[in-house]
Amino acid sequence: MPVLTIQPSGKTIPSVEGMSILEALLAAGEPIAHKCDGKAECGSCHIFVHDGRKSLSKVQRLENEKLDTLVGIGSKSRLACQAKLGNENVTVELLGFGSGL
Numbered sequence: 057m058p059v060l061t062i063q064p065s066g067k068t069i070p071s072v073e074g075m076s077i078l079e080a081l082l083a084a085g086e087p088i089a090h091k092c093d094g095k096a097e098c099g100s101c102h103i104f105v106h107d108g109r110k111s112l113s114k115v116q117r118l119e120n121e122k123l124d125t126l127v128g129i130g131s132k133s134r135l136a137c138q139a140k141l142g143n144e145n146v147t148v149e150l151l152g153f154g155s156g157l
């Protein structure tokens with residue numbers, strides 16, 4: 057069972073393989089923007105993944121295209137709604153409601 061660690065708070069959430077990071081965060085009551093409800097259309101769920109990136113589902117075309125339109129993306133960027141958890145622990149950094157509009 058993967059554990060999701062949230063930065064900067066350091067909070068940990070036990071999660072389920074196959075769940076998106078967005079689903080795991082919302083299930084734990086973490087505030088994260090998700091304006092399009094997980095359709096890779098808004099970019100508001102942009103996060104940085106610091107550890108465990110390789111265990112996540114691969115970036116698909118839709119996510120890649122949306123990430124390309126966002127300001128401040130980097131090699132650790134993912135859309136929380138598109139990145140599904142694998143069987144390894146993952147550490148993410150929440151970027152706040154100002155990232156990606």
Ligand code: FES
Nearest residue numbers: 092094096099137
């Ligand atoms: S919730 Fe809109 S892109 Fe993830």
